[in-house]
Amino acid sequence: MANRTDFPPGFVWGAATAAYQVEGAVTADGRGPSIWDTYAHTPGRIADGSTGDVADDHYRLFAEDIRLLADLGLKAYRFSIAWPRIIPAGSGPTNAPGLAFYRRLAETCLQHGVTPFATLYHWDLPQPLEDAGGWMVRDTAERFRDYAAVAHDGLSDVITHWMTLNEPWCSALNGYGDGALAPGRNEGVNALKAVHHLLLAHGLALEAIRSPEGSYGIALNLAPVRAASDSPADRDAARRVDGLQNRLFLEPILFGKYPADVLDDTGMTAWFAEQEDDLPLISAPLDYLGVNYYFPTTVAGPDGPVSDPSKPSAQPGSENVVAVDTGLPRTQMGWPIQAGGLRDILVTINEQAPSLPLYITENGSAFPDSVTADGTIEDDDRQRYLEQHIEVVRQIVADGLPLMGYFVWSLLDNFEWALGFSRRFGIVHVDYATQTRTVKDSGRWLQRFLTQ
Ligand code: FCB
Numbered sequence: 001m002a003n004r005t006d007f008p009p010g011f012v013w014g015a016a017t018a019a020y021q022v023e024g025a026v027t028a029d030g031r032g033p034s035i036w037d038t039y040a041h042t043p044g045r046i047a048d049g050s051t052g053d054v055a056d057d058h059y060r061l062f063a064e065d066i067r068l069l070a071d072l073g074l075k076a077y078r079f080s081i082a083w084p085r086i087i088p089a090g091s092g093p094t095n096a097p098g099l100a101f102y103r104r105l106a107e108t109c110l111q112h113g114v115t116p117f118a119t120l121y122h123w124d125l126p127q128p129l130e131d132a133g134g135w136m137v138r139d140t141a142e143r144f145r146d147y148a149a150v151a152h153d154g155l156s157d158v159i160t161h162w163m164t165l166n167e168p169w170c171s172a173l174n175g176y177g178d179g180a181l182a183p184g185r186n187e188g189v190n191a192l193k194a195v196h197h198l199l200l201a202h203g204l205a206l207e208a209i210r211s212p213e214g215s216y217g218i219a220l221n222l223a224p225v226r227a228a229s230d231s232p233a234d235r236d237a238a239r240r241v242d243g244l245q246n247r248l249f250l251e252p253i254l255f256g257k258y259p260a261d262v263l264d265d266t267g268m269t270a271w272f273a274e275q276e277d278d279l280p281l282i283s284a285p286l287d288y289l290g291v292n293y294y295f296p297t298t299v300a301g302p303d304g305p306v307s308d309p310s311k312p313s314a315q316p317g318s319e320n321v322v323a324v325d326t327g328l329p330r331t332q333m334g335w336p337i338q339a340g341g342l343r344d345i346l347v348t349i350n351e352q353a354p355s356l357p358l359y360i361t362e363n364g365s366a367f368p369d370s371v372t373a374d375g376t377i378e379d380d381d382r383q384r385y386l387e388q389h390i391e392v393v394r395q396i397v398a399d400g401l402p403l404m405g406y407f408v409w410s411l412l413d414n415f416e417w418a419l420g421f422s423r424r425f426g427i428v429h430v431d432y433a434t435q436t437r438t439v440k441d442s443g444r445w446l447q448r449f450l451t452q
Contacts, residue, residue, distance in 0.1 A: 001387065002394035004449055011397065012115070012405025013450055014076030015069055015427065016362050018122035018166065020052045021414040023082065025059035029097035032088025034124035035134070035175075039182035040415075050420035056412050057435050059101065063108050064437070068428060069411055070112035072443055073450030077114050078361060078407045079105065080122035080166065083147050086154075090126030091143045099154040106158040117361075117407075118159045119219060120148050120205065122166040123181065123417075130183050135171060135194035141201035148205035152214075160214045163290055163361070164205045167221040168198035169249060173314040180418055186312040189266040192248075196275050199252055203281030210284075218253065219290030219361040222246050224344040226298045228324040233301025240265055240306070240318040241299050246345075254353050256283030265307075266317035288404065289349065290361030293389075294333075296341030298324045331385070332366040332423055339388040343396055350401050357402045363389050364409035366416070366423040369440065377429045377440040386427075386442055390449070408446070412437070 020036045040051035058065055069077055083090065085098030102118070109116040121144065129140050148164065165171070172194035174181035187194070202218055210216055225245055227238035243262035251259050256279040263269040302320035313319040328336035346358060365385040369377050386408065396403050413426035421432060427443035430436070439447070 002391045002449075004452070006394045007397055010404075012076045012359070013074050014078055014115075014117065014405060014407040015072075015074050015411035016078035016407040016409050017058065017411050017414060018080045018119070019082035019085075020055070020122070020124045021410075021416070022056040022058035022412055024052065024054040024057045026053050028059060029085070029101065030088055030095040031082065031098065032084040032090070032095075033127040034082070034084045035127055035130045035182040036124050038127055038130075039184055042184070045184060046418055046420045048420035048422045050415065052415040054432075055415045056430050058412070061435060062105050065412065066105070066108045066112055066114060068437060068439070070114050072427070072439070072447045074446075075114055076117055076161075076405065076407065077109050077411070078117040078119065078163075080119040080124075081151050081155075082124050083121065083144075084124060084126045086151050087147050088126065090129035091146065094150050094154075099151070102151075102155055103158060106155060110158065115161060116159045117161040117163065118151075118155070119163040119166045120144075120151060121164065121171075121201075123171055123175075125183070134176070134183055134185075135197050136176060136185075136187065136190065138197055138200070141197045141204055144201035145204035145208050149208040152209035156209075156211065156214060162209065162214055162216050164202040164216070164218050165198060166219045167292060168195060168202070168218075169221050169245060171198055173244070173316070177316055178312045178314040180314065188309050189268055189316040191316055192263075192266055192268050193271065195248060196272065196278070199249070199282045200275075200278050202253075203278065203284060206284055206286075207281060215287040217286050217288040217290050217359070219292055220249050221292040221294070221362075222250070222345050222349070223293065224296045224341050224348070226296065228298050228300035228326075231301070234299070236306075237299040237301040237318070237321040241297060241315060241321055244315050244318065245297070246348075250349065250352065252279060252282045253286070253289075254283065254356075256280060262317075286356065288357040288359055289353070290359045291345065291349070292362035292409070293342045293345060293360060294363065294365075295335040296338050296344070298326050300324045331381075332368055335365075337365070337385060337388070339392040342389060342392050346396055346401055346403065355402065357404050359404050360393065360406045362407060362409040364425050364427075366425050369424060369429065371429065371431075371438070375438065377438060379440045379442045382427070382440065383442040383445045386446060
């Protein structure tokens, strides 16, 4: 079992959250509406009918939450900056109170010896930009560049670690593919245009904000994709899903090219050829790559045709490829648990970009936990999940991969997007009725690991 002293002294241990999932206060101090306000308030979109209007009230309770994070022995806080707090209409005037909030948050981190890691976009696009086409149009990328410059200019004296985007796969392929996340559109293979505009936004922002004092990256959700069998159909299914999930993001960012087979599968080759001039910007060197890892995927080819464009899907062009149950234990999300998958994906990235520093910017699990009579939260399954994954992190570091840190998702139970408050990922329990925070047993375990 991993021990704290197995890790180099500079290894970063942190916890992560995202603005819409924790902040609440959606109309406070000039914040504008985002696509998540609209989506959550649309009947039928959120499993439990909830919204992020209040969430964890982190907007007001952030100082308490950061103190808690520091008490657990964590030394870094990954949060996201809400674009609609900084530029409420998406473009146009800056909202000074929005910047002031993140300044207070970052300063509170620094006072507790916690390094702030800011993500500029964790899915909360200002609604007026969606009304103008959202990530389906190029202009949104340019507006993101402007917003990133304002946020960075206003905060770079207190924040040095920046991430442009969180999980553009989800923004594009859930947002505009299967519609499972805001804005909930079904654009078929055209969702790949959103992928390109998001990556362009990343490149434009990076160019606008990069400075020698800072450290700049992006957080991608990556996962090993395996074929259910050696059959040509299953191997082809794995190629397709790996293409959409991993290579469609890694190859433009690392090598300045899109995977030809994915463009071919989706019939998007001609459109992407017209965007080729953007690739040098998209592939500008990163200071680090953030990897969000939750689970590996095993897929099989369908018996019939691979594609059915009439079906809303997060794997456009390969709509009928199916995920296969390999018998692994699962979390409450239904996600298979396999810590070794983390190693597989990091090894794959490292083979392609041997000197690129890596962070695990999210890793964690949802399980139903309840508060016992004496007020403790016995979340053995979450603790085991953390133990297993941190043991793999130890092995990865011991093998000499340039892995710089690990962020647990999440510091707090929070609004889990379309699943509302029905899934708890926190190492700290939140009673949503009273906003009481209680460290779960998994959080106590992490605290012992980090401090003893
Ligand atoms: C990731 C998201 C994060 C959280 C976890 C469970 O995809 O980045 O906000 O919802 O999943």
